[in-house]
Amino acid sequence: MRAGSYEIKLVKRISLTNLRALMLSVIAGVVALFAFGFVFVAAGIDPFMAYQKIFSFSFFNDFGLPLTINRFIFLLLCTYAFIIPFRAGLWNIGMPGQLYAGSLAAFGVLHVLDIGKSTTSHMSPLIIWGLMLAAAAVAAAATGAIAGFLKGKYDINEIVVTMMLNYMAYWLVSYMIKEGGPFMNPGGRGESFELPSSLHAPLIWGSPYTLLIALALGLMLFHMFAKTKLGYEIRAYGQNPAAASYAGISRFRIPLLVFILGGAIAGLAGYHYFGAVPGVYKIARNYGFFGDLAFYGIICGLISRGNPLASIPVAFLFGGLSVGGRYVQGELGMSFGLDYALLGVLMITLVAFQFFYQYQIVTTRIRKETSDVGILH
């Protein structure tokens, strides 16, 4: 395209420096929040006041901050579940299904040990927590493995598969906790039995211990992608599966592995919300809401460009925004689903920004002599 004596061209970026990526991500976030401001304007609410309320509730309020931290742990785990396959160029949108499977398995441990009905247990809580975590990770990894296996072995679109698994797991949870299902709460309120108080997760600085697990996972994943052979193979597969397979990287093993790893982490997210967050300690009736929230993991993963350490502040910010969104919705009398609307606006803005991550706009001045002798070229 030409404008005067300048030529404007789209050039595909060969590489993107970390600094520039960070800059683009920050701009994307700001643009998304600006765009979301129009949702407030449309509802006749001053967006600055609304944002101020959101931020002060989520980050500077004794009641809101713990909610934000719990949400942050959940989102961070979901983000990791998304970015491990994402670095391999695959889309894990099966976090809801995987976390439902993980929650069912964690509560399944209690069910098998027959702890749910009696309030005391002869086993050490430490062992039971360990079993719950392990069961959640294994069950969710197995759910993820289905998608990874079908992708690796038969090249079946992982989006369709993970989505089908999401709905299957969703109804499985309904079956387990409602209408006489095995995990039904004795009160019959359409939710699962409760964790006995002796098994309430230990708190560290007022937050569930899963916080440490999530942060440690971040460091481990960063190390894995940067320094290990597996991390390299995942990245190579993500760049170009065909080229990677010439280099001896298996087109079966990588999809399977990334979905197992991602699934396992999503399972921990399920355990975290239903088994470790103070005041929950059961598979809640509105468990579908937590499945929906898991999609924030996609956004955190996209904006942090698949970087496990960059995901930490991003998940904290969006955790706060989603908590604050729900709060101002009630406070300002707005209609249900403000946090969902935010999810949508953030997502579509990030999609538009994918363009800037891949291309840059280059303007060059057209020199007179070259444009005159064009026929010789």
Added chain:
Amino acid sequence: MWEFFIRSLDASTIFLIAGLGELIGQRSGVLNVGIEGAMLFGATLGFMTAQSTGSYLLGFLVGMAIGGLLGLMHGFFSISLKVDQVVSGMGIWILGFGLTTYLGAPYAGPLGMDRIPTVMGLSPFFVLAVVLAGAVWFVLSKTSLGLQIRSVGEDPSVAEVSGINVSKTRYYCSIMAGMLMGLSGAIYSLDYNPVWNYNFLQGWGFIALALVFFSLWNPFILLGGSVLFGTFWQLSLNPQLVLPGLMSRYVWRMVPFAITLGVLLMMSTKWFRDRWGSAKPQALGQPYFKD
């Protein structure tokens, strides 16, 4: 039983119309994984319009228009900006899922209008869907426009050399695809089940996407697949009709999704691919770079 059969055909209408949209888009090389988002938008805005104006016609038109706009947006992202088509499609889905939850919330509940008249219980939209399937088949395989669309989906650079405007063709197909998805959503919320509830589609769009792969990009196979899955879906809602008391109703709800997985698996075996695998548009999902 007649009622169940009719209800199944009504359900298949929704799969079929959304699937036909996706099929047109995919034939031109544009993969849109955000069908469910476009359907949610069409359903929600159609519902809101119909309820506030009292006009079904306006509801359907708005549903189609918003679907077309989303198709245009998908085209802009994936054709002009060359963003990965999967990324853009996921964006449409999550935008639809998120925004319609908020927009529709004040309208939650039944539509409260007279039902659309039926012929012996059958919705006129089923007839429309079958006619559409025939029309799409005719245009795609018997007209020069169809040849143009297919060539763009198979090998865009060859199409370009033979004088076809690749970007323009893909844009039109993507918009058309979006309009059909929006219409399908509006049929759901205005005719099939006129009650608004948040994220009520619960996977219809994704099953429609799987059905397009299943159809080998042939509108008539898509019609057959839609009727089959419409029946499965109704069965999963009313298991007592066939096997009363066998399993919990929640377990039955899992069945259509499990069958979808089974069908996808069957289609991906070497045996199947060797015979029918070549039906897939060669350039599906790939952005076109003009050099």
